[in-house]
Amino acid sequence: MLGAPTRDRAAERRSATRREILDAAWALARERGLSDWTLRDVATRIGMRAPSLYSHFESKLAIYDAMFGQAWSEYEALVRDCITSPDVSGAPRTVIRSMSRLFFDFAVADLARYQLMNQRSIPGFTPSAQSFAPAVRVVRISIEQLTGMGVTDRGDVEIWFAILGGLIDQQLANDPGGHSRRDLLDRAVDMWADSVGLAPETPKKEQEQ
Amino acid sequence: MLGAPTRDRAAERRSATRREILDAAWALARERGLSDWTLRDVATRIGMRAPSLYSHFESKLAIYDAMFGQAWSEYEALVRDCITSPDVSGAPRTVIRSMSRLFFDFAVADLARYQLMNQRSIPGFTPSAQSFAPAVRVVRISIEQLTGMGVTDRGDVEIWFAILGGLIDQQLANDPGGHSRRDLLDRAVDMWADSVGLAPETPKKEQEQ
DNA sequence: GTCTATAGTTTGATAGAC
DNA sequence: GTCTATCAAACTATAGAC
Secondary structure, three states, X not given: OOOOOOOOHHHHHHHHHHHHHHHHHHHHHHHHOOOOOOHHHHHHHOOOOHHHHHHOOOOHHHHHHHHHHHHHHHHHHHHHHHHHOHHHOOOHXXXXXXXXXXXXXXXXXXXXXXXXXHXXXXXXXXXXXXXXXXXXXXXXXXXXXXXXXXXXXXXXXXXXXXXXXXXXXXXHHHOOOOOOOHHHXXXXXXXXXXXXXXXXXXXXXXXXX | OOOOOOOOHHHHHHHHHHHHHHHHHHHHHHHHOOOOOOHHHHHHHOOOOHHHHHHOOOOHHHHXXXXXXXXXXXXXXXXXXXXXXXXXXXXXXXXXXXXXXXXXXXXXXOHHHHHHHHOOOOOOOOOOHHHHHHHHHHHHHHHHHHHHOXXXXXXXXXXXXXXXXXXXXXXXXXXXXXXXXXXXXXXXXXXXXXXXXXXXXXXXXXXXX
């Protein structure tokens, strides 16, 4: 007698099509802006007609929702990699610099993605609980990291977030593709770290004090 | 013989209508979001029909442009008032706190206005040179103020801007209408001021050099 | 699942009478 | 300057054949 197939080829194909749709949407978002593309554009790019997309997503907002979840999941994976890597088991100053660079670089690498993840610029779009989950986890992990290095005041955490967000916004708005604010990142983070009392990275020889 | 009229009543009326249109657009932007209103909405609100607006503005983008210029002019006036007021001829620490609060409060008071002034969220909109002029002047004035208090490094200026912008974004995105980040403003600005070497506001008694 | 065909809406903008 | 009437275009979404 025949055994049941061990792979569900139909499901695999369906999942691949879903990914194709999302990839096309990302590409269009990067090329033209987060919301400057239509379902027709997406369909055309993958050799389909617009109505066919409705077999895979129930609306355009559902596509945004999937993209939102995808972006935050991707970033969550990076964060988890980062905090388990050897160079982040070191001095607090090293850790906070690594976390800051990770967030900055990820944000600046893709304007459309950053807008989707961190600004609410699409009318009517609110992420579903499922898509929002990885974002919540990233914030929790970040706070745990800071707590672990002695930063327990929630206000200090918010100020750190604000410094990062502010530099990112300026980089994207005033010097997209450049690195002027990236060059200021360590200085700004050190300023914050000094203020909250993190030990300096290289305590040369108990300099002054 | 008859003297020419000293007032141009037609011009006054025209200018008043223009202002009515802009006021209606602002109100709608605040109520529904920066771009969630139509020319029909604006017209209805002032008792007109949509096509009549074209006697006063050549397009919807032209309305945005006028709003952009209006917002920055308004802010420029506030800044000029602020820097000539008595309490800002004092210690650098006092001045920088005043400037920071002024910007923060103005930004947070109106989300739609902030988005129009500082983010590029309207597809196809670029401010005209004329509307952009007050924004340029505000930046110039701010830099002059900082220079006057000894902050000459451009990077330090950028970091100050970033801290302000970051706190504003967080306030608007995560606690609109609240004051959680406003409560952190002085702390964050002092952190920056300490780092760039501004004298403390109340130099109690040469504390720890 | 993908297609054709089209509904149903909304919108910025124009033409031309008054 | 304001109106009525209407265009032209764009877009999401649905119905139903294959």
